Structure formats: structure tokens, C-alpha cells
């Protein structure tokens with residue numbers, strides 16, 4: 001399975017990943033329309049961690065033993081059969097925040113903008129390359145086949 | 151001949167077990183026996199169903215094809231009445247008999263109902279099974295119900311109260327302890343949540359209990375409280391908590407305390423018999439001893455560990471962490487590990503912003519986080535849970551972490567690398 005690899009040393013803290021993540025998950029997939037019309041219920045599923053000069057973009061780490069799947073009470077959090085990615089089925093999520101309580105990376109957020117749902121990276125479901133990786137100007141995020149025992 | 155696995159129970163633990171068995175083994179025959187007639191559903195979602203937030207189909211925790219996809223023979227609506235560990239056999243109420251090579255007891259818990267005169271009146275309910283929720287919903291539809299008394303101010307009582315308020319009922323909560331949610335929260339957090347409930351019109355009587363239920367025409371009409379007060383009401387719901395279903399195990403001669411005693415692979419004292427989930431007394435890494443903790447994540451995880459071991463895969467349990475989330479009037483609260491540990495023996499760091507309903511209480515022992523209580527702001531709480539679960543020494547980053555500045559950049563390097571890579575953590 002391919003995973004997003006974070007290269008902290010190349011991150012310039014530009015937040016373009018967040019913008020393109022939001023656009024990718026909008027229904028228009030158009031940056032202007034997404035920000036003008038859909039912003040009210042969208043939030044990025046990637047988060048730039050910053051402290052002084054250090055920064056990196058963080059999204060779901062696709063854990064080998066995902067604590068979020070164990071803790072999910074609705075069955076929304078699951079491993080996609082086709083891609084193997086850990087995904088939240090937003091039509092099942094009830095917003096109980098059990099997953100937020102157990103994600104060791106803090107990579108799941110509350111989306112309270114529409115119906116309450118846990119919001120997380122879905123590796124841009126079906127895409128060859130996730131939007132945050134594709135739009136990173138400095139290759140601080142790459143999409144790679146990473147084996148066991150990385 | 152392939153191995154035959156029998157699982158008693160059809161809930162979180164059973165699902166964890168089946169999914170892990172099939173991760174490693176396609177050949178074993180797996181059978182689930184459950185007393186309840188339903189497909190796998192989520193017990194915790196019952197309060198959301200009761201509140202009217204979700205329709206019944208959404209209670210399904212896994213798809214309707216779960217048994218077929220995982221090659222599981224499901225025997226529903228039959229109760230196991232006896233286990234014969236020597237003969238490797240179980241008996242059911244319908245008279246059937248099933249042989250096993252490995253047995254998993256995943257029978258969960260029973261609602262605790264303090265014996266109360268008048269409890270047989272119509273309109274008295276418990277709330278742990280789908281059948282309970284359906285009965286209560288039917289009662290609400292067919293009778294005029296305005297006022298409800300919820301017995302129990304713990305997690306279940308709280309969830310039921312929140313649900314009934316959302317349905318528009320006037321709710322009174324009666325709790326024996328001096329504070330609600332006292333098993334999970336400290337005084338400040340508990341009082342914040344009681345305050346929120348009261349704002350929503352909930353009456354709360356702590357340090358009190360229902361001494362008698364009075365009926366009119368066979369239906370609940372009032373309750374008498376220990377302190378002498380009488381409260382008129384149309385329904386009474388017991389949400390006191392659960393007691394592990396250990397009778398089968400006890401009769402079979404297994405080692406049982408409050409729950410069935412298990413080791414790090416969920417093995418009981420009987421050969422080839424495992425127990426996991428609410429019924430098991432497994433290792434809790436925060437209190438450093440075995441105990442029963444009735445929460446979904448533990449049930450699922452313990453089921454996985456048992457399932458793996460049954461098919462020869464060793465995934466020793468590193469222990470569970472007690473935790474839960476509740477909500478009062480839209481304000482979320484979490485309790486993780488030993489969040490309400492007493493000051494003095496433990497180092498306690500708190501921050502309160504009462505007007506915004508935000509509170510944080512972190513508990514540290516020997517430079518390791520052992521508990522957290524969060525009210526209002528719960529973003530990225532799992533970072534705390536990870537630190538507790540992996541017993542990470544936080545001395546380097548104390549200030550950031552304890553001030554609530556939750557960022558991976560505040561984690562010790564070695565641990566951060568493991569988290570970022572998403573691999574199993576060995577630190």
C-alpha cells in the first residue's frame with residue numbers, strides 16, 4: 001500500500017497542502033468556487049504543524065494497527081477493501097469523537113461545520129496522487145510504496 | 151479436519167475476534183452464538199437511536215454480508231446454558247450442542263438494577279440492548295410520557311439523559327454518589343457537566359436514590375427518593391452500569407473475580423477457553439492490574455488478540471486504558487486513564503475557562519502522563535492517550551504538553567518518529 005511520507009526538512013510552511021486538500025474535497029474542485037461558496041462546511045484534512053522554524057504537514061498516518069478502527073462505535077472507521085486505506089465513512093459517523101480520543105497523531109479533527117463528523121485524510125480516494133502531495137512545491141510530501149518495518 | 155472456533159456473543163468482541171481470525175486464517179470453522187436475535191449492532195449507538203439522531207439501519211456496526219464474507223456460521227436467538235471445558239462442548243437453551251477446539255466467551259454485561267419495590271410496573275426500563283431501546287421507544291409512542299427519571303449518573307445514565315432531553319422529555323437524574331460521573335471525572339469537570347444539564351432543564355439529585363416506584367393502573371406514576379421526596383414521572387430508566395456476565399464461566403469452574411480472569415492472550419484458566427471484552431478482567435496498564443473496563447475499544451482489541459491467538463498468532467496485550475467520551479448539551483467531555491487521580495500522590499495540572507466551558511486536567515506520575523480529563527476542547531486528545539498508552543517520559547516537553555499545546559512537535563523525537571511512521575511503537 002502507498003503511503004504519504006513526510007519530509008520535515010523540506011517543508012517551508014506554505015500551507016498550500018491545506019488549501020489543495022480543501023479544494024479536492026469540495027464538490028466543485030475549483031479553488032475559487034470552493035473558497036467562495038463551499039468553505040462554510042469544508043475543512044482541510046491535512047494540518048501543518050509549526051514551531052519556530054520547524055514545520056511539517058501531517059495527515060492520517062495509515063497505522064498498521066489503527067486505534068481509530070478499534071475505538072469507532074459506529075463502524076464508520078474502516079479499512080477500504082480495495083486500497084487498504086483507513087477511511088471514515090461519513091454517512092455512518094455520529095461524531096462521538098472516540099477516534100479523536102485515540103489517534104496518537106492527532107490527525108482526526110472534529111468537523112462541526114455541517115452534520116458533526118470526524119474528518120480525516122482519505123488519501124484523496126481513488127486518486128493516483130493525493131492533492132497535498134501533488135501540490136507540495138518542495139517535495140516535503142511524497143507518495144511511496146512503503147513496506148513493513150519502515 | 152479444520153479447527154472449530156465457537157464464539158459466545160455477537161458484539162464488539164466477537165467482531166474483533168472474527169476480523170483478526172480471518173486476517174491470518176481462512177480455514178478455521180467459526181461459529182457465533184448469540185442470545186439476541188439481531189445482526190451485529192452498536193450498543194453505544196443506542197443512545198443516539200433513542201435520541202432520534204439516527205434511524206435503525208444505522209445501528210448496524212458491520213454490513214449485512216459480514217457473516218458470509220468472513221465465513222461465519224451465526225446461530226442467533228439461542229442462549230448458551232453450559233460450557234463443558236473438559237469435553238470441549240457448549241449447550242444451548244434450544245437443546246443444541248456444539249463442539250469446539252477453541253472457545254471465546256464474549257458475553258458482555260448485564261444492566262445492574264438495584265432491587266427496588268415497584269420495579270415491575272410498566273414503564274420501567276433498562277438501556278443496554280436494542281430490545282430495551284425498542285421497548286422504550288414503543289412506550290414513548292403509545293403512552294403520554296412527559297417526565298422521565300433516570301437512575302444513575304454514570305456514563306450510561308448520562309447518555310440516556312442527553313438522549314431523552316433531545317426527545318423533549320423533562321428528565322430527572324438520580325445518582326447515589328455525591329457527584330455525577332464520579333468514576334471518570336473530578337469534581338470540577340463533574341460540576342461543569344451537571345451545570346450544563348441543569349441549564350437544559352435536567353433536575354439532578356445526587357447523594358440520593360430511588361427507594362420505591364409507585365404505579366397507577368400498573369403504570370409508573372412516581373418515584374420515592376431516599377431523602378423522602380416524591381417525584382411524579384411517567385417512566386423510570388435504570389442506567390446504573392453493567393455487571394459482567396460470568397455465570398457460564400463460573401459454573402464451568404473457570405477462575406472468576408468480578409470478571410473472568412485472563413492473561414495477555416485472553417486465555418482463561420481453562421484450556422482452549424478465552425474470554426474478552428466487557429466480561430473479561432484483563433490488564434489495565436494505567437492502574438497496573440487486571441480489572442473489568444466496559445468500553446468498546448477494549449472489547450474490540452481484546453477480541454482481536456484472542457482471535458489471533460486461537461489461530462496461532464501471538465499478539466500479546468500491552469494492556470488497556472480506561473476512557474470514554476460523553477456530551478452534555480453539545481459540550482464534549484473526555485476522561486482518559488486515571489484522569490481523576492487525587493492531588494498530592496500525583497502531580498496535577500489544571501486549567502479552567504468556566505465561561506467558555508473549557509477545562510483540562512492532566513495527571514502526571516514520575517514524568518509520565520497517566521490521565522487526562524478534557525471538557526469543551528478535545529481536539530487532538532489522542533496525543534495524550536498515546537503518551538499514556540506508551541508510557542512516554544515527557545520531562546523534555548513538559549511545558550508545552552501540560553499547557554495544552556498539543557502538537558507532534560512537542561513530543562520526544564524517538565516517539566514522534568514512531569507516530570509519524572504509523573508503525574507499532576517499541577520505545
Ligand SMILES: Cc1cc2nc3c(=O)[nH]c(=O)nc-3n(C[C@H](O)[C@H](O)[C@H](O)COP(=O)(O)OP(=O)(O)OC[C@H]3O[C@@H](n4cnc5c(N)ncnc54)[C@H](O)[C@@H]3O)c2cc1C
Nearest residue numbers: 159160161162163185186193194230258427428444445446
Ligand atoms: C447505552 C450504552 C452506551 C455506551 N456508550 C459507549 C461509548 O460511547 N463508548 C464506549 O467505549 N463504550 C460504550 N458502551 C459500552 C460498550 O457498548 C461495551 O463496552 C461493548 O458493547 C462490549 O462489547 P462485548 O462484545 O464485550 O459485549 P456486549 O456488547 O455486551 O455483547 C455481549 C453479547 O453476548 C451475547 N450473550 C450474552 N450472554 C449470552 C449467552 N449466555 N449465550 C449467547 N449469547 C450471549 C449477547 O447477545 C451479545 O451479543 C456503551 C454501552 C451502553 C449500554
